[in-house]
Amino acid sequence: QVQLVESGGGLVQAGGSLRLSCLVSGQTSSKYVMGWFRRPPGKEREFVAAIRWSGSSTNYADSVKGRFTISRDNAKNTVDLQMNSLKPEDTAAYYCAADLDPRGVAIPTRIWSYDYWGQGTQVTVSS
Numbered sequence: 617q618v619q620l621v622e623s624g625g626g627l628v629q630a631g632g633s634l635r636l637s638c639l640v641s642g643q644t645s646s647k648y649v650m651g652w653f654r655r656p657p658g659k660e661r662e663f664v665a666a667i668r669w670s671g672s673s674t675n676y677a678d679s680v681k682g683r684f685t686i687s688r689d690n691a692k693n694t695v696d697l698q699m700n701s702l703k704p705e706d707t708a709a710y711y712c713a714a715d716l717d718p719r720g721v722a723i724p725t726r727i728w729s730y731d732y733w734g735q736g737t738q739v740t741v742s743s
Contacts, residue, residue: 618642618732620712625737628702634739636697638712646670649715649723650688650695651730654708654739661711663725665697668718675723680706702741709736 624636638650651666665686667674674686685698695712713730724730 618644618648618714618716620714620732620734622710622712622734622737625710625739627740627742630702630704630741630743632702632741633698633700634702636699636710636712636737636739638695638697638734640693640695640714644669644693645716647718649718649729650686651713651715651724652686652695652697653711653713653727653730654706655711655736656705656708661727663727664710666715666723666725667695668723673723675725677725699739702739704741704743707739707741709738711736 619641621639628634646669648669652664653661654664655661663677665676667686683701688695712734714732715730
């Protein structure tokens with residue numbers, strides 16, 4: 617079992633940057649996959665990015681490729697999301713998630729694949 621706590625959200629102007637952090641407590645394993653999802657206002661939760669705890673591979677939604685970078689720090693037990701060139705459409709509640717038993721080779725992008733979720737942190741991008 618793991619606990620996830622997000623931090624780093626806030627208000628930023630379009631073109632700016634923010635760094636989200638997810639503190640992971642509990643037992644971790646190199647096979648875990650850690651993901652970031654978001655829920656824009658009035659929309660469904662959607663996949664943003666994910667990384668294997670081993671750091672061996674990552675996956676990004678097309679909408680954030682080239683702008684967002686996911687990384688993990690094993691020493692601090694955090695999974696970070698560096699967000700650059702932010703756009704108003706990036707406005708959303710951002711959630712950290714953990715898949716403790718990922719199936720297959722591909723990094724999962726479906727919500728139902730993830731077992732644990734944080735409470736979320738709000739990111740607002742003004743135009």
